[in-house]
Amino acid sequence: DAKTTQPPSMDCAEGRAANLPCNHSTISGNEYVYWYRQIHSQGPQYIIHGLKNNETNEMASLIITEDRKSSTLILPHATLRDTAVYYCIVRVTGAGSYQLTFGKGTKLSVIP
């Protein structure tokens, strides 16, 4: 199973870019990297996902290294509302199962 490693917490100044790292050194060739966030005790919110190429949407950018062993989620201009726990996930469990397992994530605090 591919597992992820994230720092438990990070701080970022409001208006600056927040760069959240994730290691997934055992990722398989056909496994996507997903990012979700959870604001306070709300339900997790999907942010972005990618396979090999870098991806960008209205919320964030995802940079995946060429060997796919790590990735970085970039929030280009962090605001106070981006304070949340951010989860980096790859698919786990056996062949034919596409379930996502959430670890403890990174608690991002955006500071005024």
Add this chain to the structure above:
Amino acid sequence: NAGVTQTPKFQVLKTGQSMTLQCAQDMNHNSMYWYRQDPGMGLRLIYYSASEGTTDKGEVPNGYNVSRLNKREFSLRLESAAPSQTSVYFCASSESQFGSWRTGAGANVLTFGAGSRLTVL
């Protein structure tokens, strides 16, 4: 456009009581999931339903049962509640656990409900 709706939002039970958490989605998704989240922990998968008519165990299924009532609804039942089941429960759905033209083949993108906070005394 409600997305994923869970009821109830809050519930207090006594040990041994039973209850059912309800979940409904209006996005015509095929796959649905139940997770639990304990303080300071990530989410753990309890059960999932890949498609209407099928259910499978996740990481922590003991003490729970599920019913995929139809394509829209997926309920989670606690037959005899225990204090260890005190948690926040999240329902989620996805177009297909195998991905779609929208997300990419094999990309399973989940939409979550707001959660149900359960306390068992």
